[in-house]
Amino acid sequence: MxxxxxxxxxxxWQRSAAWITGFASVLLIWLTFDTMAxxxxxxxxxxxxxxxxxxxxxxxxxxxxxxxxxxKRGHEVPIIGGNDGQGMSLFQEKEKFFGRDDWSxxxxxxxxxxGKLGSQVKxxxxxxxxxxxxxxxxxxxxxxxLDPQWGPDGSMQAMxxxxxxxxxxxxxxxxxxxYPTHSRMMPNLGITAEEAKGxxxxxxxxxxxxxxxxxxxxxxxEGAVHGx
Amino acid sequence: xxxxxxxxxxxxxxxxxxxxxxxxxxxxxxxLLFGLVAAIQYVMPxxxxxxxDFSVARMLHINALVVWMVFAMFGAVYWLLPDETGIExxxxxxxxxxxxxxxxxxxxVVLVYLFIQVGSADEMxxxxxxxxxxxxxxxxxxxxxxxxxxxxFVANLFLTGMKGKQTGIVTVLMADMIAxxxxxxxxxxxxxxxxxxxxxxWWVIHLWxxxxxxxxxxxxxxxxxxxMLGAHRKVVEMWLWIEVTMLFGSGILGMGHHYFxxxxxxxxxxxxxxxxxxEPLPLVAMFIHVLYDWGKTQGEQDAQGLEVSVIRNKPxxxxxxxNAFGNFLGAGIWGFFHTLPQVNLYTHGTQFTSAHGHLxxxxxxxxxxxxxxxxxxxGTNGIKVMNHTRSSIWSVSLLTGGMMGxxxxxxxxxxxxxxxxxxxxxATWAGYFDGQSxxxxxxxxxxxxxxxxxxxxxxxxxxxxxxxxxxxxVHQR
Ligand code: HEM
Ligand code: HEM
Ligand SMILES: [Fe+2]
Numbered sequence: 001m002x003x004x005x006x007x008x009x010x011x012x013w014q015r016s017a018a019w020i021t022g023f024a025s026v027l028l029i030w031l032t033f034d035t036m037a038x039x040x041x042x043x044x045x046x047x048x049x050x051x052x053x054x055x056x057x058x059x060x061x062x063x064x065x066x067x068x069x070x071x072k073r074g075h076e077v078p079i080i081g082g083n084d085g086q087g088m089s090l091f092q093e094k095e096k097f098f099g100r101d102d103w104s105x106x107x108x109x110x111x112x113x114x115g116k117l118g119s120q121v122k123x124x125x126x127x128x129x130x131x132x133x134x135x136x137x138x139x140x141x142x143x144x145x146l147d148p149q150w151g152p153d154g155s156m157q158a159m160x161x162x163x164x165x166x167x168x169x170x171x172x173x174x175x176x177x178x179y180p181t182h183s184r185m186m187p188n189l190g191i192t193a194e195e196a197k198g199x200x201x202x203x204x205x206x207x208x209x210x211x212x213x214x215x216x217x218x219x220x221x222e223g224a225v226h227g228x
Numbered sequence: 229x230x231x232x233x234x235x236x237x238x239x240x241x242x243x244x245x246x247x248x249x250x251x252x253x254x255x256x257x258x259x260l261l262f263g264l265v266a267a268i269q270y271v272m273p274x275x276x277x278x279x280x281d282f283s284v285a286r287m288l289h290i291n292a293l294v295v296w297m298v299f300a301m302f303g304a305v306y307w308l309l310p311d312e313t314g315i316e317x318x319x320x321x322x323x324x325x326x327x328x329x330x331x332x333x334x335x336x337v338v339l340v341y342l343f344i345q346v347g348s349a350d351e352m353x354x355x356x357x358x359x360x361x362x363x364x365x366x367x368x369x370x371x372x373x374x375x376x377x378x379x380x381f382v383a384n385l386f387l388t389g390m391k392g393k394q395t396g397i398v399t400v401l402m403a404d405m406i407a408x409x410x411x412x413x414x415x416x417x418x419x420x421x422x423x424x425x426x427x428x429x430w431w432v433i434h435l436w437x438x439x440x441x442x443x444x445x446x447x448x449x450x451x452x453x454x455x456m457l458g459a460h461r462k463v464v465e466m467w468l469w470i471e472v473t474m475l476f477g478s479g480i481l482g483m484g485h486h487y488f489x490x491x492x493x494x495x496x497x498x499x500x501x502x503x504x505x506x507e508p509l510p511l512v513a514m515f516i517h518v519l520y521d522w523g524k525t526q527g528e529q530d531a532q533g534l535e536v537s538v539i540r541n542k543p544x545x546x547x548x549x550x551n552a553f554g555n556f557l558g559a560g561i562w563g564f565f566h567t568l569p570q571v572n573l574y575t576h577g578t579q580f581t582s583a584h585g586h587l588x589x590x591x592x593x594x595x596x597x598x599x600x601x602x603x604x605x606x607g608t609n610g611i612k613v614m615n616h617t618r619s620s621i622w623s624v625s626l627l628t629g630g631m632m633g634x635x636x637x638x639x640x641x642x643x644x645x646x647x648x649x650x651x652x653x654x655a656t657w658a659g660y661f662d663g664q665s666x667x668x669x670x671x672x673x674x675x676x677x678x679x680x681x682x683x684x685x686x687x688x689x690x691x692x693x694x695x696x697x698x699x700x701x702v703h704q705r
Binding site: 009020055114115118119125129135136139143181182185187188195198215216 | 269273274278281286346357360365396399418420421422424425426469470477480481483486487488490492493494495573576577579581582651654657658660
């Protein structure tokens, strides 16, 4: 019999499989600990003290949120409460949400909880994408809160007869097929006024999450020319 | 080793396997029907509007997909265990009971999806209607049931593997199935934090399809090569260990390709890009492995002057070869297309993803599981050499051709979406619909629907073949 080579030895490959799998798993778990720390939801005092979190606390709904170019990072980032000019949030400028900009941490958390539950129970993700994951039958909702259609220059406030973004969105979510803009309509999902409020809070909160610049060039019809 | 792999008669484990396969085949049909409903809605948005909305049709489509595959995977293990271990599966009575529990739970879940559809925004709905998280929507009560069923299955596998002969294939399956079942737990909890939610959701989805399920397929292909061709076990099992090394080595950290844009830190760009770019390598290896073993065993036989094919089950082997190629094409090539962050920034969440999702699931899993069903038909009917029939040839052609056509259509649609909705219009609501209303996009949706109908015809013929081929005189008994 010819001399055996380690490369054709089953034991060798079995051990390699075990070691490599173990190594990859340990690395994944280690990175998971780091990532968990970085994506844990922030608090109200983070916002008050100007601490930037990848996932801000629920009371971010009290602030003005925009999505602007950061020269440092080379792409757009969520800006909370005003821009320092370099693409960093100032956490100062407030914005009323359903008439108030003093939602307490408890109230805001409860609202976000209701909205997140609603997003699952009403199955938003099987038509829309959230953070880019889900279904492709309807627009991505990652930055829906910032969509020009909901703003003062868009058509949705006039169409729903409301004066603010949040009220227009809530009205739409309760009766989507009453305000169609395309032949592919969103159906009525039996969303109540309270649930709609929660869902809008959920959408506003999601727009404040730092998604590393996805989607790129959001809301800039001029397109890629302005991108980096 | 007991040489009973050509006959399932008398093995309770194999009988249970056929139950699992039958239920899986029925669900496969249901999957295609609901896919057709969703595809019609892309073309005619008024179709079943506010009766069976897109979200409901899609949920049924992808849940039926996951469930039929899990059923067929359990079935395939119950089929091969007696052959591999040389003994009857331990705990088969419990296995049979769990089958009925599992099947009944699935029927209840489907009825609730169909007739209740949505609830109010509270925990009760999560417990009893659905969880609204792609692929693993099953309500929490069903989650708990699934855990019990999976534990029972894994216990049977372990007890049998430890009592009987523990081959390399069985060892790989034991390690793999425990990870497969354990990962499901990552998808069972609720959190208000959508980033956290998706982080753990991918542990289930990605670590299933790009790690544990792939390794499972490697083990199944190894079994198929041994039973259908008579390939040498030692060589086949060595390949299997190499595949496990490469699959887990790239697939586990390759998960980073889902962590580019969901709120997670930037280092996932590098980690995801590097490891997921390596993921196609084992798929190439698996493809070569199947063709190599085929050529080698045939060559050995030819050298003895026997002018007959070494393949003992033609339809099953056709599906196994399609698996080797489809896995490489759908997961390897179509996956690689969009796995680098520079590309994924624009393709993320477009029809392009759907093109890849379809071809990968079909190529990597549907194919080999259909092949296993043919092996079971051969076994239960005591057939020595199983040949193609007209319907087996037509069904494989229509299913595969339909899937390729659908993939091309979705890829074109994805291309339009990337250019118009993403690169140019920046992913707004208006930009989204500018892309959707483009002529190329609209035509692609028509083609996808047409190809879906082709696939459905292929399925009908497959079902007919499953029901009739066992008694067909073309086979050698
Ligand atoms: C009659 C044939 C089929 C039709 C008409 C069809 C149609 C569809 C449609 C319309 C969607 C929703 C896509 C979206 O969100 O925009 C979908 C999703 C999906 N289908 Fe199918 N499908 C068919 C067969 C299959 C098969 C055979 C498989 C796998 C073996 C499959 C796997 C999937 C997967 C994984 C998704 C989710 C994709 C993603 O989120 O990226 N489908 N299908
Ligand atoms: C058999 C193996 C595979 C299957 C069944 C599969 C299936 C899928 C499915 C269904 C999705 C869509 C998930 C969703 O609904 O959001 C997806 C996404 C993705 N897959 Fe795979 N995949 C496989 C292997 C691969 C491989 C080997 C690669 C890379 C080389 C890859 C790269 C990706 C990427 C980058 C995404 C994210 C797409 C996005 O950003 O929208 N996949 N895969
Ligand atoms: Fe993946």
